[in-house]
Amino acid sequence: xxxxxxxxxxLSIQEGENLTVYCNSSSVFSSLQWYRQEPGEGPVxxxxxxxxxxxxxxxxxxxxxxxxRKDSSLHITAAQPGDTGLYLCxxxxxxxxxxxxxxxxxRLTINP
Amino acid sequence: xxxxxxNPRYLITVTGKKLTVTCSxxxxxxxxxxxxxxxxxxxxxxxxxxxxxxxxxxxxxxGYKVSRKEKRNFPLILESPSxxxxxxxxxxxxxxxxxxxxxxxxxxxLTVL
Numbered sequence: 001x002x003x004x005x006x007x008x009x010x011l012s013i014q015e016g017e018n019l020t021v022y023c024n025s026s027s028v029f030s031s032l033q034w035y036r037q038e039p040g041e042g043p044v045x046x047x048x049x050x051x052x053x054x055x056x057x058x059x060x061x062x063x064x065x066x067x068x069r070k071d072s073s074l075h076i077t078a079a080q081p082g083d084t085g086l087y088l089c090x091x092x093x094x095x096x097x098x099x100x101x102x103x104x105x106x107r108l109t110i111n112p
Numbered sequence: 113x114x115x116x117x118x119n120p121r122y123l124i125t126v127t128g129k130k131l132t133v134t135c136s137x138x139x140x141x142x143x144x145x146x147x148x149x150x151x152x153x154x155x156x157x158x159x160x161x162x163x164x165x166x167x168x169x170x171x172x173x174x175g176y177k178v179s180r181k182e183k184r185n186f187p188l189i190l191e192s193p194s195x196x197x198x199x200x201x202x203x204x205x206x207x208x209x210x211x212x213x214x215x216x217x218x219x220x221x222l223t224v225l
Contacts, residue, residue, distance in 0.1 A: 002154070009152065042116070042202050042216030043155070088154060099145065099170065100214065102154035 003027060006089055006103035014111050015081060021074045021106045023089035030092050032072045033100070034063055037086040079110045114139045116217035118203050124223045125193055133188045133220045135203030141215075142208040144186040145170070146178065148199040149219075155202065161186055162208075193224040 005024045013019055023032070031050040035043035047056050049065035049072060056063045060083075062075040076083055086107050090100040116137045125131055137144065145160040147170075157170030161180040175197055177189040186205075190197060203217040 004154075006154075040218070042204075042218050044216070045213070048213075090155075099157055099160060100155075102147075102156070104152055104154045 002104055003101045004089055004091055004103040006106050008106060009104055010107050010109075012109040012111065013079060016078055019076050019079055019108070021087055021089075021108070022071070023073070023091075023103050024071045025091070026070065027091075027093060028069050030069075030094050032065055032069075032089060032091045034072070034074055035088040035090060037088060037105075043088055076108075079108075081110045081112050084108060084110050114215065116203055116205055116215050118201075118217040118220050120220060121218065122221050124225065126225050127194055128192050131190050131193060131222075133190075133201060133203075133222070135186045135188065135217060136184050137186075137203075137205040137215070138184065139205060139207075139215065140183065141205040142183070143206050144180070145204045145206075145214070146176070146186070146188045147202045147204065148172065148197075149202060150199050158188070158201075193222075195224050198222060198224050 007022050031048055033048045034046045036046055037043045047063045052067045052069045054065045060077045064073050086105050088105045089103040119134045142163045146158040147155040149155045156172045158172055158176050159170050159178040161167040164180055164183055167178050167180055180186050201220045204214040206214040
């Protein structure tokens, strides 16, 4: 059983469409991160959210941390082929825990 | 340039033949970690190290060993690899107390026949 459940695990949409990826848990996290991973490379941090209800924007990407700090979402507006990749959410169960728990990942494909 | 390096990037081996995957970071980070990534499971932590000579098990430590003799290096050792250890392995490092700022290496794809 995954501590962090990501959905959907696969998503293929057309360029210009909007999409949302979800990361859910029954556990409370002190912080939650979203990573993007390209083939042949390690995950690269996109954003960290730490406060319940927090919203962060990175160009066309909007990240939200749930009020109870148990879930998060990544919304992409007007998706572009360059957004294609594997998106991972990860959380720190408590501050200073020195480890991250990862979701299964969402493989996103944006078709031109 | 701040980075985590891993070697080799690709390795095909046979069951039972001992191997070591090296990891090195140039950021003077106290903490280092090894993860394995498998389809549908995300990244799972194998071992981590809080500083030189201090290591602890992660979520899937069986079949693996690590050592931390120097701050910059954190090798992963498979004494007797088995096919179920075929996976993509990532090393990561981060400064003390900030697991949410991990830097990942480029990965090592291991196939055990």
